Amino acid sequence: MYDDNGDGFDCDFADPGGRSSLRAGKRNLPCPTCKQPNRLTAADRQHRYQCDACADRDEGRGGY
Ligand SMILES: [Zn+2]
Secondary structure, three states: OOOOOOOOOOOOEOOOOOOOOOEOOOOOEOOOOOOOOOOEOHHHHHOOOOOHHHHHHHOOOOOO
């Protein structure tokens, strides 16, 4: 896939059609919620996203 994708934030979902809203790219930033390292890309942080696990928990889909 992408080696580096620092621009064009509109249509570069990491998992198109999937439930994740995280973006494609290097995940080298920690999740702001669970503090796990290497969860988010710079684009994710820019959009104030959290990691899939935290997003699922917030949306009531945890428990896996
Ligand atoms: Zn998290």
